[in-house]
Amino acid sequence: MEIRYNEKLKKLPPYLFIEIDRKKKEAMDRGADIISLGVGDPDMPTPEHIIKSMQEAVAKPANHQYPFGAGSLSYRKAVADWYKNRFNVDLNTDEICALIGSKEGVGHIHLGFVNPGDVVLIPEPGYPVYNTGAIFTDGVPYFMPLLEKNGFLPDLDAIPEDIAKKAKLIFVNYPNNPTAAVAPKEFYIKLIEFAKKNNIIVAADAAYSEIYYDENDKPSSFLKFPGAKEVGVEFHSLSKTYNMTGWRIGWVCGNKNIVAGIAKVKDNYDSGVFQAVQEAAVTALSSSQRCVEDARKIYKERRGALVEGLKKLGWEVNLPKASFYVWAKVPKGYTSSQAVSKLLDDAAIVCTPGNGMGKSGEGYVRFALTVGVPRIKEALERISKIEW
């Protein structure tokens, strides 16, 4: 029998890292000592107190049954308390739904709201899942370029009126992956106005809200601004904040009817997050946040080492205010893919080509700060020997 995939699977964008993966494998086969700055996955372990909480939670028989779809009341209360502390935003428990990692919610929100032919406004370069959800629901993606001259913010005025009228959902993601940009207050105010005027649901992806470098200039929540809760929701994740990418837990919060739509999709698809993981997440959110401060300090040292080092080598690169990414312009005369290939072939360094995350990423590469300072220094040393 010939196995034929559905048309939507065929529509998924081609996997742009095939060539890099092939080269990476080749380099590994020849025994190269690869420095991987490619994947946005923290290298540090989950803090001990969270692991201990999980160990206790997993032994409780009550946690072995199906969880409650939207998340346990104690998880949602812990989220509400954390939110109040961090952003001074009030949330009721019916404005919060637990997610199996925020990727799950970001990918499933379309199922709750997008009908075939509805436009989905998607930033590019950006996290690929926003588009995947649009493809799976027969939505029509409209890509909003994130350009350096606009501070890597989408230009809402440049969206044609007929597109805005047909749009059902707009994604924004600050602190941004991959550009590391942070959105100012004015942007959110304009976004809320735009969403209200055109009846568009705002999906703000805040996976990196806690990876910031200036205590006096922390990234804001979209929900902090007047009218936000009328038009949208915000996605959060424990993955990057507590080094818990493998655990799969996050949440969506904000407009209660939008949250209910996502919860309804989830009720019919999955049965929520393993309760033991929710218990461990309560521990993470409600204990001392020292571990997060420590992680920020580590990322800050790495950021300093990489950015200063690249600048000394003549690279054009901005000091990121948040996220654990460094978005750097490739050396003159190179495309993103060519630069990534050269870094891999000549220096055994893996990084992400900017164009792999959207065409406006052409001319950039993304380095993830997910190795220690000594390895970053080694990477810089190797880069300094490349003949461009």
Ligand SMILES: *Cc1c(COP(=O)(O)O)cnc(C)c1O
């Ligand atoms: C890592 C990441 C997420 C989600 O992570 P989960 O592990 O699914 O919670 C969401 N958005 C962006 C932009 C990310 O980089």
